[in-house]
Amino acid sequence: MSYAIDQVKARINLSSVVSKKVALKRKTTGEYLGLCPFHPEKSPSFNVSDNKGFYHCFGCGAHGDVFSYLMETEYLKFPEALEKLAQEAGIELPKHTEVQKKQQDIRDILIEIHEAAANYYTQKLFSPEGKQALNYLKKRGLKNEIIAEYRLGFTPHNHSELHDILKQKFNETQIAASKVLLKGDYGVYNPLKNRVIFPIFNKSGKTVAFGGRLIEKGEPKYLNSPETLIFKKSETLYGLNFAKKEALKTKQIIVVEGYMDVIALANNEIYNSVAPLGTSISSEHIKSLWKIVDIPTLCLDADNAGRTATSRLASEILPFIKADKTLNFASLTGGKDPDEVIVNKGREFFKSIINHPTPLSELLFTSLLKMHTVKTPENVTTLRKNLELLAKKIIDKDLQKSYSSYFKSKVYEILSNKKKPNINKEFLNSKHNIQSILSEQENNILTILATVINHPEIISDDEIYYELHDIEIRSNFLDKIREYILNLKGYINYENEPCRKTLRQTLEEQFNFKLNDNMFDTFAKSEASSEEAKEGIIRIFKLNNLIIIQEQIKTTSQLLMERQDEETYNKLSYLKQIEEILKTELNILN
Incomplete structure (x- = not known):
């Protein structure tokens, strides 16, 4: 394998890969300069050297070779980056072990089954059976191109039709492993029947699962596919395959509550949003987003559940933040969710909320202050102790000191304002x-x-x-x-x-x-x-x-x-x- 890696480096010029997304200006033979793709800048400080085989930014310190560049900009794992570059270079990689090959073959088959099901659901959305589901999407104001781009669909009550289609190409063991259809006491059935379907994509844009929303009364309103070899809820963010492209331009990703929020924002030409799937947004999700942007913006619904999730994540993320990796919070006004805010106030109003978020430090302080009165010395002491406990969760010692100082200054500011003489x-x-x-x-x-x-x-x-x-x-x-x-x-x-x-x-x-x-x-x-x-x-x-x-x-x-x-x-x-x-x-x- 090391031979293949060396061969790729020998055949692929780093500048040819970088120049697909970054405008490079030649300095000397094999040396180039451009604007850094990893941080915003006006004057170019991103150096690319074909002679040495690495890039280096003197602005943010980003450094690496052709593999790390592809991994960082396209969010690939090393094997994926190697395979992509090997194909470009015309190099045949060593064969996987028998076990690895078998696992990959299973994954490929599961993706094929999900792609076939997605095509079936899309067809059904535009059939007489899907009229009610299509009307629901139209009432939500979704444009035809968004319905097509996100491959929205519909599951009818009939389970056997999809089963018959899948059996033409796949065996029962493979269909069962996909969990697109489940086996019950009376045969196979679709757990997402009579729902609007939202295909869930992996980072490469392939369908790996489905989400469904009931179009009639009932519970649960939203339901996701069971987990499989190709789908883990805790590791997946809906819309990431779309958002990562926009994030390269805007340096911003918005975390919303569900897939309908993601689609509603895309419907209003805001393409850089993602959502968790059936689980609360977690620190693991945020750590995966830090590979794309330095400061994701959390924008959950303006209800008790949304506020609780916001406060929980704010505290949970503290051990992992750094000076250049943190989290912002956008507080919704004018509606309970992003779609309602845009309907009531307009797209620009929503963007102004996103562009003026609350920093993590401020949200933590404000949330804790709401839980304390500051009328007595005892109250103030308790508040200070609880703020210090929050600061101590931060592992980065320099940042921990900065948070501690910030909290102390905010408490002092409140106490000082209480003593200030009024203007008039x-x-x-x-x-x-x-x-x-x-x-x-x-x-x-x-x-x-x-x-x-x-x-x-x-x-x-x-x-x-x-x-x-x-x-x-x-x-x-x-x-x-x-x-x-x-x-x-x-x-x-x-x-x-x-x-x-x-x-x-x-x-x-x-x-x-x-x-x-x-x-x-x-x-x-x-x-x-x-x-x-x-x-x-x-x-x-x-x-x-x-x-x-x-x-x-x-x-x-x-x-x-x-x-x-x-x-x-x-x-x-x-x-x-x-x-x-x-x-x-x-x-x-x-």
């Missing part, structure tokens, strides 16, 4: 004004929007941007104005007065939204400094959040009187803790 004491300490704001949520939103319009430069501040992005706005009219302002971030320099006037003029013309000094308080007035406006608007955000929490407390209290159960009691206790934190930060006395 006369306004903030006035019980009448506070009660007025807390009772008028729409006026509160107007205040926020007016402040940003008069101080558009503060939208570049991430904290302001995220708060404005996440705040609940019930008025469709005001929500459209919020969305318009958010989409301006990064496109215009607002530091001069003409730009401010242009923004106001545009809003007035486009939305018939007239601004006047009576619509907003001291913080919104254009005479205030940007820093005053920023601190003022943060306070108003918190006041608005307090309104929402207090409404939830009222509703939950009424529910507790009816149910008198532990779950509702725990929810009420949690809401009251959040209320106390907000009141403390706002310096509002009971």
